[in-house]
Amino acid sequence: MSVPIRRRQLAAIALASVAVLATATACSDDSSGGSSSGDSDGPVTLVVDVFGDQGFGYEDLYKQYEAEHKNVKIQERGKGLGLGDYNTRLTQQITAGSGAGDVVALEEGTIVQFYAQADKFVNLADHGANDLKGNFLPWKWEQGTTPDGKVLGLGTDVGSMALCYRSDLFKAAGLPTDREQVGALWPTWDQFIATGQKFAAADKKHKFVDSATNFYNVVLMQVAGQGTGYTYYDKSNKLVIDQNPDVKSAYDLTTKMIGAGLSNNLQSFSNEWNAGFKNGTFATIACPAWMTGVIKGQAGDAAAGKWDIAKAPGNGGNWGGSFLGVPKSSKHQKEAAELAKFLTSAQGQIGAYKAVGNLPSNPQALADPAVADSTNEYFSKAPVGKIFAAGASDLKPVYLGPKNNAVRTAVENTLRAVEQGKSADEQWQAALKNGAAAGK
Numbered sequence: 001m002s003v004p005i006r007r008r009q010l011a012a013i014a015l016a017s018v019a020v021l022a023t024a025t026a027c028s029d030d031s032s033g034g035s036s037s038g039d040s041d042g043p044v045t046l047v048v049d050v051f052g053d054q055g056f057g058y059e060d061l062y063k064q065y066e067a068e069h070k071n072v073k074i075q076e077r078g079k080g081l082g083l084g085d086y087n088t089r090l091t092q093q094i095t096a097g098s099g100a101g102d103v104v105a106l107e108e109g110t111i112v113q114f115y116a117q118a119d120k121f122v123n124l125a126d127h128g129a130n131d132l133k134g135n136f137l138p139w140k141w142e143q144g145t146t147p148d149g150k151v152l153g154l155g156t157d158v159g160s161m162a163l164c165y166r167s168d169l170f171k172a173a174g175l176p177t178d179r180e181q182v183g184a185l186w187p188t189w190d191q192f193i194a195t196g197q198k199f200a201a202a203d204k205k206h207k208f209v210d211s212a213t214n215f216y217n218v219v220l221m222q223v224a225g226q227g228t229g230y231t232y233y234d235k236s237n238k239l240v241i242d243q244n245p246d247v248k249s250a251y252d253l254t255t256k257m258i259g260a261g262l263s264n265n266l267q268s269f270s271n272e273w274n275a276g277f278k279n280g281t282f283a284t285i286a287c288p289a290w291m292t293g294v295i296k297g298q299a300g301d302a303a304a305g306k307w308d309i310a311k312a313p314g315n316g317g318n319w320g321g322s323f324l325g326v327p328k329s330s331k332h333q334k335e336a337a338e339l340a341k342f343l344t345s346a347q348g349q350i351g352a353y354k355a356v357g358n359l360p361s362n363p364q365a366l367a368d369p370a371v372a373d374s375t376n377e378y379f380s381k382a383p384v385g386k387i388f389a390a391g392a393s394d395l396k397p398v399y400l401g402p403k404n405n406a407v408r409t410a411v412e413n414t415l416r417a418v419e420q421g422k423s424a425d426e427q428w429q430a431a432l433k434n435g436a437a438a439g440k
Contacts, residue, residue, distance in 0.1 A: 044332050045073045046339055049101035051086035053269070054293045055079035056105065056156065056322075057355030061348055065339060072335060082269065083107055087405065093327075094120050100327040102336035103343075106153045108143065108321045113402040115146045122326040124151040127337035135346065139397035140361040144323045153323025154344040157358035159288030160388040160395060161218060161317040163192075164295060167308045167380060169283040173202040179382060183311035189219055189253050192313045196262040199283060207264035210282045212254050212419050213412040214268055218286035220250035222317030225396040232408070232439060233401025239439040241407060242432050251431065254415055255424035265419040274298050286312070288319045289359035289388040296357075296378050309382040318395045321361065359388050366392055403439045410434040 050056045055076070062074040078086055087110050093099035094117055106114060114121065129151040133141055140155040163186075167177040175198065176182055186192035196208035209215050224231050224246040232241045241247055257263060264282040266273040276282055277298035285291065287309060295307060324340040326333055342348055349360035350370050357376070360366050366389045374385040401407075414427040414434065 043071050043073065044335050045075060046103060046332060046336055047101035048074060048076045048339070048343075049086075049090065049104045050076060050078045051081045051083050051105060051107070053080055054297055054356045056343075057293075057352040057358060058343060058348075060355065061343060061351045064351075065342055072339070074339070077101060078105075083110075084405065084409075093329075097329050100329055102330040102332055103324050103326055103340050105156070106144075106323040106325050108323075109400050109404045109408070111143060111153060111323055112400055112404070114152060114325075116402070118146045118148075118150050118152055120328050121150075121152050122328055122330070122333050122337060124154060124326065124337055124340065125149070127334065127341070129154060129337075129341070132341065135344075135362050135364065137361050137363060137392070137395070139395070140321070143397065153325040154340055155361035156322045156324060156344055156349065157290060157320070157352065158361045158392055158395060159290055159318050159320030160359050160392045161222060161312040161319060162287045162289075162309050162387050163284055163312045164287035164291065164307055164309050164379070165284045166280065166282075166303075166306055168306045169203065169206055169280070170199070173199045173283075175199060175202075177308070179308050179310045179380075182308070186313040189313045190256075193253075193257050193260055193262065196257070196284075197260055200261060203283075206280070207282045208262040208284055209257060210264050210273065210276060210285045211266045211268055212258050212263045212415045214286045215257055215263070216250055216254040216412070216415055217408075218288070218312070218317065218319055219253050219314075220247065221319045221398050222312070222314050223250050224398045225317050226315060229396070230399040230401070232404060232411075232435065233399070235399050237401050239401070239407075239436060241411075241435045241439065247411075248428075251411070251415075251428060255418055255428075258415070258418050259424070263419055265416075267416065277303070280306075286319070289357055289384070290320050292376060292379060292384065293356040293358070304378050305380055307378065308380040309376070309384065309387055311387070316395060318397065357384070359392060361392075401439070406438040407435045410438040 058076065066072055066074060090100060090104060094114065097120060136155045140158060144153040144155055145151055165182060170182065171177050176185065185195045199208045220231060227246045228244055231244065231247060232239060234240050264276055266276050277295060278300060280303065324344055326336040326340060330336045346362045346365040346368065349362045349365040350368055352358045353360055353371055360371060365371055371389050372385045375381045376384045411431045414431040418424050418427050
């Protein structure tokens with residue numbers, strides 16, 4: 001989950017959540033973020049740290065695991081907490097060697113930064129993880145493994161790309177509404193923008209795209225996947241924001257979209273963005289699999305059947321996805337590793353997919369009829385298994401460097417400035433300068 005990243009939440013909720021979690025950690029009697037101090041044969045409480053408005057969809061899985069392991073109780077923290085605040089908190093806890101959960105979520109854009117602190121995580125290979133290598137897409141397994149072969153995290157989801165759109169707004173604007181016909185409108189991103197201009201000419205009330213930054217991220221991850229294979233850092237962790245043509249290509253497409261007046265100028269996961277779903281102020285959104293749960297949660301029952309899903313422009317791409325790791329500060333490392341293995345198993349990933357739409361990174365789960373043949377009632381009965389799962393095995397990974405999120409935020413801020421009327425050329429120079437500063 002990526003959410004995606006790929007999933008920042010409004011600051012007030014995030015800060016409030018941090019305060020609550022900090023209090024909970026301060027009141028804990030041990031260094032594992034709240035775990036019971038009982039031994040392996042006694043009662044064990046395992047704390048699982050996640051992030052995001054919808055969490056990871058593990059609630060029913062926790063109940064199942066507790067029923068099958070009578071000595072284990074599971075507590076989850078972090079649901080509703082934004083990725084930025086979550087990662088700041090986790091970084092502090094890992095550095096301090098205390099306060100983190102027994103099992104912690106590591107997002108694709110941040111796991112690389114923890115390679116340097118792998119000595120503060122349990123090597124899951126010591127708990128049989130290497131026997132599970134075939135249970136993950138090869139590139140997903142590689143992302144969760146440090147350069148020297150330590151298994152830092154087991155993969156949860158991937159963020160296979162699509163475009164979600166409001167069929168009712170398309171119909172009112174005189175555009176096709178059938179998902180196959182809609183996908184045929186935009187084989188390229190330039191044609192997507194041209195379709196948006198047709199929409200804008202017919203509909204003066206609604207915008208075509210939710211935000212420049214969501215558009216930018218989905219384009220960048222796709223273009224980089226087909227091109228260099230990395231974004232702001234090359235695979236030797238050298239900052240190359242000013243040298244990678246894929247970054248400039250995605251930036252230029254985004255400013256072209258802004259210049260055409262297609263953006264609703266909303267910041268993702270802000271109050272205004274959430275209200276945009278509820279009020280139906282925009283017609284399309286870049287839509288990795290995990291975004292379907294976000295849309296349903298924000299737009300609510302009133303929008304059921306108004307949303308649909310079509311093929312994204314270009315060729316595939318991945319945006320988002322996470323891993324589960326076990327900090328060495330856990331007093332129950334063996335039990336935590338077993339829980340992480342269960343939650344990332346085919347059964348666990350199918351359960352999370354059913355709960356919140358997070359697309360499995362497990363090939364067996366992707367091939368299971370519960371995923372491959374699934375439809376989504378909320379999204380006009382869209383064949384989400386076919387749309388998202390069919391191409392997941394062919395996704396091309398994109399390397400994200402150690403300070404990817406900080407650099408991305410700096411670049412996104414300049415795109416928001418363009419949305420507010422600033423010069424695209426001037427803001428590109430600001431993106432290079434601010435991105436370089438953030439990446440040092």
